[in-house]
Amino acid sequence: MSLLEIRDLTMQFGGLTAVDRFNLTLNEGDIVGLIGPNGAGKTTVFNCLTGMYAPTGGEILLSGHRIDGLHPYEITRLGMARTFQNIRLFKQLTVYDNIRIAFHNQSKYNLATAVFRLPQFAKEEREILEKTEELLEIFGLYEHRNEIASSLPYGEQRQLEIARALATNPQILLLDEPAAGMNPQETEELTSLIRWVKERFDLTIFLIEHDMRLVMRLCERLVVLDYGITIAEGTPEEIQNNPQVIEAYLGEEAL
Amino acid sequence: MKKERILPSSGPSLRQKLSWLATGLVVLILLAVNIGVYRGAIDFYFSGVLVIAWINVILAVSLNLINGFTGQFSLGHAGFMAVGAYVSGLLTIHLDWPFPIVLLAAALVSALLGFVIGLPTLRLRGDYLAIATLGFGEIVRVVLLNLDITGGPRGLGGIFPKTTFFSAELVAILTIIVIWNIIRSSHGRAFVAVREDEIAAEAMGIDTTLYKVLAFSIGAAFAGVAGGLFAHHQMFIDPRSFTFQRSIEILVMVVLGGLGSITGSIIAAVVLTILPEALRGMAEYRMIVYALLLIGLMLVRPQGLFGTKELGDFLGIARVRWIKARQPAAGVLKSHGGDGR
Numbered sequence: 001m002s003l004l005e006i007r008d009l010t011m012q013f014g015g016l017t018a019v020d021r022f023n024l025t026l027n028e029g030d031i032v033g034l035i036g037p038n039g040a041g042k043t044t045v046f047n048c049l050t051g052m053y054a055p056t057g058g059e060i061l062l063s064g065h066r067i068d069g070l071h072p073y074e075i076t077r078l079g080m081a082r083t084f085q086n087i088r089l090f091k092q093l094t095v096y097d098n099i100r101i102a103f104h105n106q107s108k109y110n111l112a113t114a115v116f117r118l119p120q121f122a123k124e125e126r127e128i129l130e131k132t133e134e135l136l137e138i139f140g141l142y143e144h145r146n147e148i149a150s151s152l153p154y155g156e157q158r159q160l161e162i163a164r165a166l167a168t169n170p171q172i173l174l175l176d177e178p179a180a181g182m183n184p185q186e187t188e189e190l191t192s193l194i195r196w197v198k199e200r201f202d203l204t205i206f207l208i209e210h211d212m213r214l215v216m217r218l219c220e221r222l223v224v225l226d227y228g229i230t231i232a233e234g235t236p237e238e239i240q241n242n243p244q245v246i247e248a249y250l251g252e253e254a255l
Numbered sequence: 256m257k258k259e260r261i262l263p264s265s266g267p268s269l270r271q272k273l274s275w276l277a278t279g280l281v282v283l284i285l286l287a288v289n290i291g292v293y294r295g296a297i298d299f300y301f302s303g304v305l306v307i308a309w310i311n312v313i314l315a316v317s318l319n320l321i322n323g324f325t326g327q328f329s330l331g332h333a334g335f336m337a338v339g340a341y342v343s344g345l346l347t348i349h350l351d352w353p354f355p356i357v358l359l360a361a362a363l364v365s366a367l368l369g370f371v372i373g374l375p376t377l378r379l380r381g382d383y384l385a386i387a388t389l390g391f392g393e394i395v396r397v398v399l400l401n402l403d404i405t406g407g408p409r410g411l412g413g414i415f416p417k418t419t420f421f422s423a424e425l426v427a428i429l430t431i432i433v434i435w436n437i438i439r440s441s442h443g444r445a446f447v448a449v450r451e452d453e454i455a456a457e458a459m460g461i462d463t464t465l466y467k468v469l470a471f472s473i474g475a476a477f478a479g480v481a482g483g484l485f486a487h488h489q490m491f492i493d494p495r496s497f498t499f500q501r502s503i504e505i506l507v508m509v510v511l512g513g514l515g516s517i518t519g520s521i522i523a524a525v526v527l528t529i530l531p532e533a534l535r536g537m538a539e540y541r542m543i544v545y546a547l548l549l550i551g552l553m554l555v556r557p558q559g560l561f562g563t564k565e566l567g568d569f570l571g572i573a574r575v576r577w578i579k580a581r582q583p584a585a586g587v588l589k590s591h592g593g594d595g596r
Contacts, residue, residue: 077460090452100441167459
């Protein structure tokens with residue numbers, strides 16, 4: 001059974017069809033890229049997958065269960081985590097707290113346990129603490145743990161957002177333009193980071209990216225959207241030579 | 256490098272000492288006040304003021320949970336307080352239940368109302384939520400004004416004076432402990448996440464609607480208890496005690512102390528209760544003083560006295576400054592960064 005199956009996903013805003021019958025199947029361990037010109041509907045696909053929008057048509061199945069129309073927090077609990085195009089950290093909180101919050105679902109104690117500070121509280125809080133420090137060390141953010149998230153350099157904010165998404169213990173990680181605003185060297189580092197994280201956490205990755213070098217090096221498979229319609233799907237090589245894709249990106253004359 | 260090593264080893268012990276000193280000082284003052292009230296050294300009038308101070312502490316700390324930690328701007332706290340006051344007053348007059356049970360009932364009814372009000376209004380944000388909760392407070396007042404059982408505009412009299420300085424103190428301390436422990440748990444972090452960024456909080460698996468309603472219900476429950484204490488202190492309540500102005504007073508305490516600081520709320524509540532009594536001559540200008548305080552604070556310290564920090568956190572900062580002052584060499588050794596974090 002495939003991990004994620006998207007069937008005829010459609011999202012209409014009034015008369016505008018932002019995504020039109022989008023189909024995709026992700027198997028465990030896949031790393032797939034979603035590309036397309038600005039306004040093609042890529043982020044809308046992500047927003048439908050993660051419950052930010054309720055799709056107007058089609059089905060989304062995660063491990064065989066329908067998840068379209070569920071709340072974002074429910075989908076996160078089912079094992080799909082995401083980052084945002086324009087970083088959405090808890091800006092005024094410390095790096096440390098940003099990660100700790102993401103462990104929310106892994107703590108099972110209730111309010112009364114917290115109020116009376118029962119042993120379960122201490123046990124689970126200690127576990128969260130250890131896991132948080134482990135993640136911070138993996139991402140090289142441990143020295144910055146007491147800094148306010150918004151004071152971090154841009155690249156490290158991106159890393160923190162990925163680390164925070166991983167703290168929710170996902171099976172699938174959706175990355176929305178992870179290399180946006182990065183210079184070539186940072187993009188290079190990010191590429192190896194994503195590859196490493198995928199192995200380390202046993203992830204399936206679905207990412208949106210404009211940086212073609214990153215996409216071509218990282219992804220096994222690409223889907224190209226233009227005006228909400230899937231115009232091509234295939235390996236990076238196939239996509240690179242697809243006339244329709246070249247037309248969508250560079251215009252008709254380029255052919 | 257050397258400085259980095261000095262700080263962690265000498266720091267914690269000093270910070271602990273300062274914390275102990277502060278805690279000791281607070282306990283000492285509390286003890287003195289308690290003995291003073293017990294022995295009758297503090298007169299009946301001033302111990303009454305202290306009861307109101309404890310009630311205001313409960314109100315401010317519980318409103319801080321809603322406004323400060325969860326970031327939901329509520330102006331309806333006097334409404335929840337009114338419900339608690341009337342429910343407990345009526346229970347005492349008609350059924351004469353034991354005081355703790357009466358207070359518990361006041362908490363439950365207020366919490367239930369907070370839940371019922373919370374569900375529909377929490378779809379609103381910012382200004383709109385503020386207006387809706389303001390409307391709720393006014394509705395409660397008008398309903399109390401027009402019901403027969405509440406005595407309408409004549410008010411509700413003959414409530415036995417069961418609130419003492421000590422019972423108010425006990426309930427206030429319990430409130431502080433409960434809310435403090437909630438805030439410092441994964442549930443508390445969920446409240447703060449809702450305040451910081453709702454969309455990100457949802458993406459982290461936090462049911463934001465649940466936590467907003469929860470904050471409202473818990474806050475309302477404690478406001479109800481405060482109302483119960485108030486009713487059994489005044490012995491007479493009427494709808495005029497629970498106007499919009501009352502909500503604003505509580506809000507000022509929370510903002511003044513710092514949205515998101517429990518110790519800030521406590522200090523602000525105590526100061527703003529005792530200050531008007533100290534300035535009795537100009538008690539009529541209290542609202543002007545409130546307004547001036549707010550404006551002054553907005554200009555000088557927009558985040559409130561403590562911001563989102565607690566008293567203890569400031570002792571940590573004081574420690575770093577003190578060490579810097581004590582060790583002039585530290586400035587020479589310091590290359591960059593490493594400001595004692």
